[in-house]
Amino acid sequence: ETGVTQTPRHLVMGMTNKKSLKCEQHLGHNAMYWYKQSAKKPLELMFVYNFKEQTENNSVPSRFSPECPNSSHLFLHLHTLQPEDSALYLCASSQDLQETLTDTQYFGPGTRLTVL
Amino acid sequence: ILNVEQSPQSLHVQEGDSTNFTCSFPSSNFYALHWYRWETAKSPEALFVMTLNGDEKKKGRISATLNTKEGYSYLYIKGSQPEDSATYLCALQANQAGTALIFGKGTTLSVSS
Numbered sequence: 001e002t003g004v005t006q007t008p009r010h011l012v013m014g015m016t017n018k019k020s021l022k023c024e025q026h027l028g029h030n031a032m033y034w035y036k037q038s039a040k041k042p043l044e045l046m047f048v049y050n051f052k053e054q055t056e057n058n059s060v061p062s063r064f065s066p067e068c069p070n071s072s073h074l075f076l077h078l079h080t081l082q083p084e085d086s087a088l089y090l091c092a093s094s095q096d097l098q099e100t101l102t103d104t105q106y107f108g109p110g111t112r113l114t115v116l
Numbered sequence: 117i118l119n120v121e122q123s124p125q126s127l128h129v130q131e132g133d134s135t136n137f138t139c140s141f142p143s144s145n146f147y148a149l150h151w152y153r154w155e156t157a158k159s160p161e162a163l164f165v166m167t168l169n170g171d172e173k174k175k176g177r178i179s180a181t182l183n184t185k186e187g188y189s190y191l192y193i194k195g196s197q198p199e200d201s202a203t204y205l206c207a208l209q210a211n212q213a214g215t216a217l218i219f220g221k222g223t224t225l226s227v228s229s
Contacts (some may be wrong), residue, residue: 002159033216042120042160045203056216059144090160102148102167103209103217 003027006091006108013081014116021076021111023091030096033105034066034073037088048073050097081115088112118145121207122220129196130228136192137223138204143187148209150217151180151191155202161206163191196227 004025013019025032034046048056049068063085065077074091092105121140141181148167154160164173167179169184174179193200203224207217 002161004159038220043207043220045216045218048216102150102164102165104150104162105217106162107152109157109159 002106002108004091004093004106004108006089006111008111009109010112010114012114012116013078015081015083017081018077021042021089021091021113022076023074023076023108025072025074025091025093025108029091029093029106030071031094031103032068032071033083033092033094034074034076035090035092037090037110039087043090046076048097053108055097078113081113083115086113086115117209118142118208118218120206120218120220122204122206122223123222125221126177126224126226128226128228131197133196133227134192134194135196135225136190137204138191139191139220141187141189141206141208141218143184145208145210146184146187147211149182149189150207150209151189152205152207153202154205154222160205191223193225196225198227198229201225201227 007022031050035043037043045058046060047066052068067075088110090110091108094103094105119159123138151163152160164180166182173180179192182189203222205222207219
């Protein structure tokens, strides 16, 4: 166990649904990340939060909306998704982005999302 | 756009074989290189963080080397075991502290007993 949990592990949704992915870390970290992995592609960074503030949005469509209410929790709100958004969504955390020299990230197991 | 390349894409070996794979990255953007091990249905697990040219790290039967001048890192597994079957990811941390990781597509290793 890495200390990062994600729920749900699997999600099937229609294009008109609204759903949320949840990530929780028990490591006392201050930085949290959302990644997307589509088939045959590398992990793609979506969003970065550091001390609850969003520091990076990697040109992600607005149908993906992140929320970081505190340093331990990260959500990804989904609405009007497309079938091509079907992928594995991984959450990760690291100590913080300001003081550590190297950014070892600890990952959750991911949510497998299927959009019908 | 920075590219991290890994080769081979997949590899199948017999138990007891030793193997190695490559991660290539743009040397001019190097700050640190990370290796992760990702078993199916589990979380990616950090193996090594490497920062210095000529660095060599070891964890059990797995070791890694780094050449920042030419922009590559090798991961070696000595005496592969079925439990080594996983996808091995490398990720570049570019330019400075606090930057996000850029991942390669990974090398998927399958070890038969």
